[in-house]
Amino acid sequence: MAAILAFAGSNSSTSINFKLVELTTSLVQNHDLQTLNMAEYPFPMFSEDLEREKGYPDALIGLKDQIAHADGIILSVNEHNGNPSAYFKNLLDWLSRLERNFLEGTKVFLMSTSGGKRGAKGSLGVIEGMLPRFGAEIVATFSLPSFYDNFSEDGILDEDLKAEHQHALQTFLDSLN
DSSP: OOEEEEEESOOOTTOHHHHHHHHHHHTOOSSEEEEEOGGGOOOOOOOHHHHHHHOOOHHHHHHHHHHHTOSEEEEEEOOBTTBOOHHHHHHHHHHHHHOTTTTTTOEEEEEEEOSSTTTTHHHHHHHHHHGGGGTOEEEEEEEEOSHHHHEETTEEOSHHHHHHHHHHHHHHHHHTO
C-alpha cells in the first residue's frame, strides 16, 4: 500500500482542477490517500527578503513533510494565460528553497484541465518539464479539455477521455507497486 498525496495547483475555492483531483482519488483503492485543498494553504509571494526576515511558514514546512512521506503525488495544474498559475509557481519556489530536491524519489500523475479546448496543456507542459528538476518522476499525464462540456458530478463524460484518464491513472498506480 503506497502513500499518495493529491492536490490541485490552484488555490481557488471553485477550482475545476481540484474537482478533477477529487474524481481521480475516488477511483483509487487500497492505498493510503490524502487529499489537500490548496485553497486552505495561502502563502505569501516568495522573495529572498521575506525568506531572510521571516523564514518559512509553518504550513509550508508541513506541506513539504507531507510530500516527503508520499510515494506518489496526484497533481492537477491550472493555467493562466498559457502558463501555471502564479500561486502554483510561488508554491514551487517556496518548496524548492526549503529543499531543492523536495520531490526526490516521488512518482507523479500530472493532470490539467481548463474550460478551453486545450485543457491547460500549456501549463501541463511547463510543469512536466519543471518537476523533474526537483527529483520527481512523471509517470503519467492527462489533460481534460473543455471541462464544462466533458465533466459532470458523475465524472468524465466523453468515453475516449474517460478511458484515457483511467489508463493514465492505472499506469501511475502500477508504478507504485
